[in-house]
């Protein structure tokens with residue numbers, strides 16, 4: 001019988017990560033994972049896998065052995081080795097200097113090691129008795145970040161979130177409920193929005209993050225409740241226009257629920273004029289939420305912190321340490337100047353935070369979060385803060401800022417490239433000059449770099465035109481790396497331009513490769529390690 005030929009394997013022997021024996025079981029498996037990371041990176045040989053999405057899909061399917069949930073498992077080592085190798089071989093690695101498409105940072109090794117410890121212990125923050133030390137640690141991390149923002153440590157509050165999207169949702173939610181309370185005297189968390197719901201409005205600049213609009217939809221106001229405010233030539237909210245729109249909204253019977261200012265827009269890194277905006281929102285007694293998901297990292301840098309002057313005037317702030325903070329996802333932060341503002345989220349739950357436990361001195365973070373079961377993402381932040389200090393993190397921010405300035409200077413000096421704006425933080429928006437074919441050529445050259453596995457470059461639109469973007473978050477990248485990346489863009493642009501010209505004159509079939517296409521990076525899958533398996 002086939003059953004007897006299988007090695008004897010009792011699923012109940014599957015090791016646990018915790019307990020006194022946990023580390024001994026975990027160590028060898030972590031070694032398997034690390035070996036797989038080495039092998040996968042070698043096989044990839046660059047910032048992302050060369051090839052089409054269909055090729056990646058086939059490789060991923062193959063690594064599952066055709067059955068992701070077989071009747072009988074393969075055992076831990078085999079499953080981990082094959083899938084981790086494939087994940088690494090097929091990943092876009094932000095630690096590669098030519099992976100510069102998104103606010104997708106290369107995590108620090110120390111933060112990832114901290115993550116392993118946190119995952120092994122698996123504390124949960126919804127009740128004290130699922131993580132006593134974790135429950136004490138998160139408020140320290142929040143208080144530290146509140147201090148960095150300029151909030152009084154006493155009375156301010158907040159919570160670690162999954163990212164800027166969730167932090168913005170929290171800001172808009174608390175602002176909405178505060179506006180309902182102020183306008184109608186009723187508690188939205190209990191009775192809903194009522195008639196005032198259709199009058200509530202949010203205000204943000206026209207280049208604010210898309211999550212503001214989607215969050216307005218999730219919160220029952222609808223995307224049309226978001227009033228876009230024009231920006232100046234440097235993509236910063238125009239405060240006079242904000243004042244006009246607030247006044248017009250009130251005249252028309254609307255209720256301003258929040259102004260969302262952005263400190264570090266995703267494309268240009270532009271920072272809205274926070275002191276002026278805070279003055280206007282104070283006059284209108286309207287909640288000011290600052291989306292500093294990207295720009296918040298500037299607070300670590302003596303050189304750049306001044307950009308965020310006025311941030312402490314916000315009622316709430318979103319930060320993202322998985323951007324300029326070099327944390328593995330997720331490391332979002334929501335802060336509020338007044339911890340009492342979190343009240344709409346607070347609940348008494350018999351099995352989590354009974355009143356007599358709380359009276360006896362057992363704290364609960366349940367009411368700070370939208371979530372129930374919750375990872376201690378604060379832990380990797382605490383370890384990173386202790387390890388690097390503010391100056392250490394600031395030096396990493398400055399290194400990326402230097403790279404962006406170098407890239408901008410190179411682009412401005414190149415006859416082939418055009419710079420959209422001087423960088424503020426660590427992004428650089430630019431395009432390959434291709435005249436009337438600019439949109440097609442820039443879009444296609446980016447896909448060409450993806451297909452040959454040589455670079456991940458961002459794409460955005462300015463007006464209706466297609467532009468490219470470098471998002472420089474790798475503090476170990478050098479200016480020579482940036483030069484080489486721009487050279488790749490120029491070569492790919494030239495190849496696409498020629499392909500477009502030939503297609504137009506009918507010299508070549510559409511879709512055929514351009515003669516001087518960038519040579520695909522050699523794939524190095526037949527490695528000695530792999531051959532020996």
Ligand SMILES: *Cc1c(COP(=O)(O)O)cnc(C)c1O
Pocket residue numbers: 103162163164165166168209211262264265266291292293294320332
């Ligand atoms: C990245 C970003 C967000 C969204 O944050 P996530 O962590 O991706 O949820 C929101 N606002 C701005 C300005 C961002 O750059």
